[in-house]
Amino acid sequence: MSRRSFLVGSTSFAAAALLANRTFGTVTGSPRLPGYPFTLGIASGDPLPDGFVLWTRLAPRPVEVGGGMPAEPVEVRWEVAEDEAMRRLVQTGTATASPSWAHSVHVEVAGLRPDRWYWYRFRVGGEASPVGRTRTLPAPDAVPERLRFAFASCQKYDTGFYTAYEHMAREDIDLVAHLGDYIYEKADAEDAVRRHGLPTSITLDDYRSRYAAYKSDPALQAMHALVPWIVTWDDHEVTNDYAGPFTKNNLVPGPARDQLLLRRAAGYQAYYEHMPLRLTARPSGPDMLLYRRLAFGRLANFHVLDTRQYRSHWLYGNGKDQPWDPAMLDPARSILGDRQRDWLYRGLSQSPCEWNVLAQQVMMTRILQSNDTYMMDKWTGFEAERRRTLDYLRTQKIRNPVVITGDIHCNWANELIEDVDRLDAPPVATEFAGTSITSGGDEDDTPPKGDRFYAANPFVKFFNGQRGYVHCEVTPQAWRTDFRTLSYVSRPGAPLHTAASYLVESGRPRLNRV
Ligand code: FE
Ligand code: CA
Numbered sequence: 001m002s003r004r005s006f007l008v009g010s011t012s013f014a015a016a017a018l019l020a021n022r023t024f025g026t027v028t029g030s031p032r033l034p035g036y037p038f039t040l041g042i043a044s045g046d047p048l049p050d051g052f053v054l055w056t057r058l059a060p061r062p063v064e065v066g067g068g069m070p071a072e073p074v075e076v077r078w079e080v081a082e083d084e085a086m087r088r089l090v091q092t093g094t095a096t097a098s099p100s101w102a103h104s105v106h107v108e109v110a111g112l113r114p115d116r117w118y119w120y121r122f123r124v125g126g127e128a129s130p131v132g133r134t135r136t137l138p139a140p141d142a143v144p145e146r147l148r149f150a151f152a153s154c155q156k157y158d159t160g161f162y163t164a165y166e167h168m169a170r171e172d173i174d175l176v177a178h179l180g181d182y183i184y185e186k187a188d189a190e191d192a193v194r195r196h197g198l199p200t201s202i203t204l205d206d207y208r209s210r211y212a213a214y215k216s217d218p219a220l221q222a223m224h225a226l227v228p229w230i231v232t233w234d235d236h237e238v239t240n241d242y243a244g245p246f247t248k249n250n251l252v253p254g255p256a257r258d259q260l261l262l263r264r265a266a267g268y269q270a271y272y273e274h275m276p277l278r279l280t281a282r283p284s285g286p287d288m289l290l291y292r293r294l295a296f297g298r299l300a301n302f303h304v305l306d307t308r309q310y311r312s313h314w315l316y317g318n319g320k321d322q323p324w325d326p327a328m329l330d331p332a333r334s335i336l337g338d339r340q341r342d343w344l345y346r347g348l349s350q351s352p353c354e355w356n357v358l359a360q361q362v363m364m365t366r367i368l369q370s371n372d373t374y375m376m377d378k379w380t381g382f383e384a385e386r387r388r389t390l391d392y393l394r395t396q397k398i399r400n401p402v403v404i405t406g407d408i409h410c411n412w413a414n415e416l417i418e419d420v421d422r423l424d425a426p427p428v429a430t431e432f433a434g435t436s437i438t439s440g441g442d443e444d445d446t447p448p449k450g451d452r453f454y455a456a457n458p459f460v461k462f463f464n465g466q467r468g469y470v471h472c473e474v475t476p477q478a479w480r481t482d483f484r485t486l487s488y489v490s491r492p493g494a495p496l497h498t499a500a501s502y503l504v505e506s507g508r509p510r511l512n513r514v
Contacts, residue, residue, distance in 0.1 A: 029075040035060035041221030044134035045276025051110040055276035058103040062212035138297030153406025154181040158192035160438030160489030165219040179406030180234025207270030238267035301353035305360035310337025321373035328383035335382040365414040401429040413462035434470035
């Protein structure tokens with residue numbers, strides 16, 4: 001496909017988006033449905049002090065193209081209550097589920113009281129959804145005593161059961177941060193422990209079916225129904241290791257790039273359709289504004305990043321790990337893109353919060369691997385930007401920066417220093433990289449990293465290769481991280497362990513094992 005025909009394509013895409021947003025013809029409130037419409041569950045997300053987003057998607061036949069829905073807009077009723085029995089309703093309304101957006105519903109509820117739990121449900125055609133629970137954030141000037149949250153990433157469906165979410169549902173937490181690889185785009189692995197049966201996702205319908213298959217998991221649905229989620233993506237929501245408009249080994253304009261942008265448009269749209277995101281995130285062709293900020297009172301500011309959409313190409317074009325090369329310090333290479341970087345730095349310097357959380361995808365700590373290479377798909381591949389960002393945190397005295405990270409399928413606790421050639425320099429931040437929910441499969445024990453690894457990377461304080469998620473408790477005085485692990489995901493029922501816990505004191509970016 002030529003560049004021109006791609007542009008024509010994206011113009012008609014934008015037109016379709018406009019039409020989808022307009023209510024025209026008949027919107028039916030009593031559709032004829034071939035089955036229960038809430039098969040993909042419900043969700044809430046992106047809370048504010050006075051509201052949140054409520055999400056569902058009508059799909060009586062979830063994995064089928066069209067979801068089993070008639071090709072017409074459908075009116076969905078929503079209800080928000082102060083009690084689980086849904087007796088004290090505080091707000092109700094209707095939203096239109098449009099076929100152009102896979103009959104997804106995104107309701108932005110506002111005008112509620114801060115720092116409270118609410119319950120919600122949807123109704124359509126005589127059917128009611130399950131009741132979900134969600135909450136508003138504390139008022140902007142409040143100093144909450146504590147925030148508890150979990151973060152997760154990388155939930156390849158065919159490589160494991162979502163036992164981690166069953167355990168997470170028993171935690172007393174305020175929210176979940178999902179840091180990407182919510183889906184994986186490929187066909188089932190040959191050694192799959194369960195199967196979705198779908199071919200590699202390329203088109204919008206492919207990605208929609210993929211989300212439907214993933215979201216049919218009861219543990220995932222239950223976790224979404226319990227607390228609001230703050231989500232961002234990594235690469236597999238489109239395709240492995242993509243960088244901005246680039247696929248591997250294709251760094252020049254041409255058919256491969258056009259193909260990737262078409263695929264990106266499909267992947268981004270399906271992501272929006274299946275996540276509790278605000279209208280500001282609704283994609284237009286291959287562009288979608290996902291980076292944003294959410295403040296839990298004056299306790300914790302979540303700077304949610306998108307390190308995929310705007311990044312420069314790989315240094316050598318092939319995405320492979322590389323030995324040190326001074327070209328890594330090229331200041332023009334960016335993992336954030338200019339606009340997001342300006343937005344991040346401004347937001348950090350103006351943040352009124354005790355803790356500043358960089359909720360993002362790929363490892364920021366520069367790791368020298370045992371074969372003397374660096375990982376080019378991570379921040380290290382953009383070393384100038386990595387140093388610039390850490391330099392900004394240090395020189396601007398940004399209050400308590402903590403980086404939380406997904407992507408890497410193992411647990412790490414790192415102290416972040418700017419220039420790894422000066423290991424005596426004090427750290428400017430801490431990074432907790434969380435393991436995968438399932439990706440990588442069973443890991444019943446962690447092969448220890450050798451002395452040579454720790455001599456080269458003394459700022460790495462903890463490593464663990466098992467599946468699980470990360471629990472964090474934040475108070476004005478300290479940040480506590482618990483690495484929750486499972487020794488298997490190839491069958492249900494693994495018990496939960498806490499592999500290690502670390503404390504960071506306010507004002508002192510050091511890791512203390514507790
Ligand atoms: Fe992953
Ligand atoms: Ca990834």
